[in-house]
């Protein structure tokens with residue numbers, strides 16, 4: 001499907017969404033938020049979709065908020081940036097984290113500001129070697145939003161989260177992978193094939209099980225060990241009744257490949 005600011009397709013259980021404002025490094029306007037949101041509505045409603053891949057067109061992944069959309073001339077009434085977070089960036093992160101399918105982010109180039117944290121909100125992040133991550137907010141007097149102040153310390157620890165956020169320096173994709181900020185860094189030419197292979201693998205996997213893995217991993221930071229053990233029990237109980245569990249065990253015992261339907 002072609003909209004003004006994003007492109008999206010669904011094929012073989014894989015939804016692919018491309019942020020498509022390459023001349024502005026795919027930075028967000030209200031129009032792009034609205035189009036992305038309506039694409040995610042359609043993708044969520046499509047039961048055939050078992051994995052979502054998010055990427056950017058051109059040489060960048062996403063440079064965060066389109067700053068040319070912000071009037072900062074002296075005397076102009078300041079815009080309520082909190083409203084922008086409340087209406088667009090916050091709901092986008094909540095949505096990606098709660099989608100009951102894996103979300104793969106293919107970081108094809110620079111990811112800055114909300115663009116960097118949008119990537120971190122995804123479940124698996126694969127970046128091209130030439131890509132980079134910049135918590136650019138401090139350069140314009142803001143704080144990391146779009147979940148940045150949550151994801152960064154959780155993923156790389158307070159010291160590195162502080163360095164990235166207070167200095168706004170460019171972090172290479174290789175360093176991001178070494179620090180554990182992202183899943184993997186690959187050669188630029190290999191990004192598409194690696195992401196296609198990964199998305200295919202996830203689209204053929206037991207989708208309900210993957211949904212519960214995502215939910216369990218993300219809820220662990222809010223839980224005690226005891227609460228998490230109870231959650232694991234409940235999810236295992238539910239999954240033990242699923243068709244994909246039956247298929248997985250049957251396939252193992254019969255020494256054949258499993259054919260999961262995602263149920």
Ligand code: T3D
Nearest residue numbers: 023024025027063064065066067068081084112113114136
């Ligand atoms: O406002 C709210 O709603 C609150 C929420 C805020 C969330 C945020 O994301 S705040 C942070 C906003 N983003 C930034 O501060 C990043 C700004 N961009 C950059 O610092 C640099 O562009 C990059 C480091 C990302 C890349 O640098 P470089 O040298 O590779 O590219 P460039 O030449 O700077 O950018 C290429 C073009 O894209 C350029 O346009 P031009 O000169 O060719 O006509 C540049 O102006 C444009 N561009 C890049 N980022 C943005 C942008 N235009 C508007 N907004 C951008 N964010």
